[in-house]
Amino acid sequence: MNKTININLGGLFFHIDELAYQKLKLYLDAIRRSLSDDPQGRDEILSDIELRIGELLSERITNNRMVINENDIDEITKIMGRPEDYSVDEELFED
Numbered sequence: 001m002n003k004t005i006n007i008n009l010g011g012l013f014f015h016i017d018e019l020a021y022q023k024l025k026l027y028l029d030a031i032r033r034s035l036s037d038d039p040q041g042r043d044e045i046l047s048d049i050e051l052r053i054g055e056l057l058s059e060r061i062t063n064n065r066m067v068i069n070e071n072d073i074d075e076i077t078k079i080m081g082r083p084e085d086y087s088v089d090e091e092l093f094e095d
Contacts, residue, residue, distance in 0.1 A: 004067055010047070010054030014061075016068040023073045024053075030083035045086070053080060 003018040016024070031049060035042040056076050057068055 009057065010051030012054040012058055014054070014057060014068050015066055017070065020068050020070045020073045023070055024076075027073070027077055027083065031086050034083045034087040049080070049086070056080075 004015045005018055005021045007014050007016055007021065028046070028050070032042065032046060035045055053076055056079060057072060060068070060072050060075075
């Protein structure tokens with residue numbers, strides 16, 4: 001028996017297994033750390049990433065299975081890529 005947590009991800013509501021939640025939180029925290037230091041830009045990018053993850057997770061929900069599990073998070077992170085893939089090289093934007 002596993003605990004479930006209710007979350008809002010990208011404006012979508014999910015029931016998620018506690019272990020899957022921890023894995024997703026670690027993933028999003030790693031992305032946050034890899035982004036630039038500009039809080040406004042970082043928050044906007046994270047919001048877009050959460051929205052996309054929410055869309056992908058909503059495709060996995062069925063009438064028979066309403067809880068997100070660790071396998072779902074593993075599949076989503078494969079699709080979304082590694083957290084370091086989101087880092088931005090600030091030198092690219094300097095003249």
